[in-house]
Structure formats: structure tokens, C-alpha cells
Amino acid sequence: NAGVTQTPKFQVLKTGQSMTLQCAQDMNHNSMYWYRQDPGMGLRLIYYSASEGTTDKGEVPNGYNVSRLNKREFSLRLESAAPSQTSVYFCASRFDRFGNQPQHFGDGTRLSIL
Amino acid sequence: AQKITQTQPGMFVQEKEAVTLDCTYDTSDPSYGLFWYKQPSSGEMIFLIYQGSYDQQNATEGRYSLNFQKARKSANLVISASQLGDSAMYFCAMREGLTLNYGGSQGNLIFGKGTKLSVKP
Numbered sequence: 001n002a003g004v005t006q007t008p009k010f011q012v013l014k015t016g017q018s019m020t021l022q023c024a025q026d027m028n029h030n031s032m033y034w035y036r037q038d039p040g041m042g043l044r045l046i047y048y049s050a051s052e053g054t055t056d057k058g059e060v061p062n063g064y065n066v067s068r069l070n071k072r073e074f075s076l077r078l079e080s081a082a083p084s085q086t087s088v089y090f091c092a093s094r095f096d097r098f099g100n101q102p103q104h105f106g107d108g109t110r111l112s113i114l
Numbered sequence: 115a116q117k118i119t120q121t122q123p124g125m126f127v128q129e130k131e132a133v134t135l136d137c138t139y140d141t142s143d144p145s146y147g148l149f150w151y152k153q154p155s156s157g158e159m160i161f162l163i164y165q166g167s168y169d170q171q172n173a174t175e176g177r178y179s180l181n182f183q184k185a186r187k188s189a190n191l192v193i194s195a196s197q198l199g200d201s202a203m204y205f206c207a208m209r210e211g212l213t214l215n216y217g218g219s220q221g222n223l224i225f226g227k228g229t230k231l232s233v234k235p
Binding site for chain 1: 123145159161164223225226227228
């Protein structure tokens with residue numbers, strides 16, 4: 001019963017470094033999402049993917065890129081990390097056949113950029 | 115303007131008592147859904163309960179219920195018989211365009227800033 005799996009769970013980067021956050025789901029969901037959570041801000045959508053091969057910008061896409069590698073996997077890349085990208089990152093997926101289906105979240109990646 | 119407003123940054127409740135967490139929303143779409151998530155200190159996001167704009171009855175899931183007042187655009191979460199394990203952040207979220215019912219932007223959730231609930235023994 002893995003659900004949504006994110007790796008790594010923790011990461012410390014230096015300003016300017018790049019890295020990719022990985023996300024995989026085993027629930028055969030079409031839609032996948034990347035959020036960031038900052039103190040006092042709730043969750044904000046970075047990018048989403050309605051289906052394999054498609055991606056779209058969310059509310060805060062600047063500084064990020066995504067890849068929907070296949071139906072299971074949706075990765076988030078920081079090309080040149082900045083301290084403002086210090087945050088907790090959540091991946092989520094959803095079964096989109098019915099509107100009342102919730103998003104299922106991974107456990108998050110805590111990212112610190114020095 | 116914020117689409118989801120949670121006006122209580124933090125709340126305290128005595129164990130075994132009921133507590134109401136407020137959520138108001140703003141949308142002109144007649145078809146929308148409201149979701150509540152719990153985030154314990156361990157960090158994961160746990161789905162609690164859902165209310166659709168066309169649902170005739172207020173949603174209930176165990177000790178969780180939604181006090182849905184459509185005219186007031188509020189969807190307050192009620193937790194009955196609070197337990198120590200209920201101490202967590204609680205987020206209200208909305209999805210618009212529900213009848214369109216496909217992935218893409220209509221699947222996106224808009225989150226409030228959350229309410230931190232602390233249950234006292």
C-alpha cells in the first residue's frame with residue numbers, strides 16, 4: 001500500500017546547485033501535482049500533469065521544471081536553487097474520473113537551500 | 115481576494131469536547147467541492163472529508179462532520195469528542211468546475227492557510 005512515494009525525504013543544497021525531486025504513485029492515477037508548503041502559506045501549486053505527456057503551470061512555477069516520465073512518475077527539478085526555494089515539497093495524485101475524488105499526498109520532501 | 119479563508123490560526127480544545135474549525139470560500143462557480151485535510155506534526159497530508167456543492171446533506175465521516183452553509187459560503191469542520199491525536203494542522207481546500215470532471219486545472223485544489231488545533235488533556 002505504497003500510494004505516493006517521494007524521494008528524498010530531506011535534502012540540503014547550496015545556492016546554485018541543481019536537483020530533482022522524485023515522485024511515483026502506484027494507484028494508476030492520471031493526474032499528478034507538485035506543491036510547496038511554506039509557514040503560514042498553506043500549500044501552493046507549482047506544476048501539475050493531467051495525463052502522461054502533459055504538464056501545466058500552477059500558481060508558483062518560476063524556478064522549477066517538471067517531467068511526467070510515465071503514468072507513474074512525476075519529477076520536479078530545481079535548475080539553480082535559491083534560498084527562497086527552501087520549503088517542504090509535496091507530490092500528490094488523483095483519480096480524476098469523478099470530481100469528488102481527493103488528492104493523495106506523499107510524505108513530503110524537506111528542502112533547505114543555504 | 116483569497117478563495118479559501120481560515121480565520122483561526124490556532125485553536126485549543128479540551129480532550130473529549132467538540133471543536134469547530136472555520137472555513138469560508140469564494141467562488142462564482144455553481145459546481146465545486148470542499149475538502150478537509152489533516153497534517154500531523156509528522157508532516158503527511160491526510161484526507162478527512164468531502165462536501166460537494168450539490169450535496170443535499172452535510173458530509174460525515176466518523177467523528178468528522180461538515181457544517182456546510184452554502185448561502186454563507188462556509189464549510190466548517192466539526193470534530194466531536196476530541197482526542198489527543200487530533201492535535202494537528204487542518205487545511206480546508208476547494209476544487210471548482212466539478213461537473214467538468216476531468217484532470218487538468220479543474221482537478222486543482224486551492225488551499226487555505228490552515229488552523230493549528232491543539233487538544234489539551
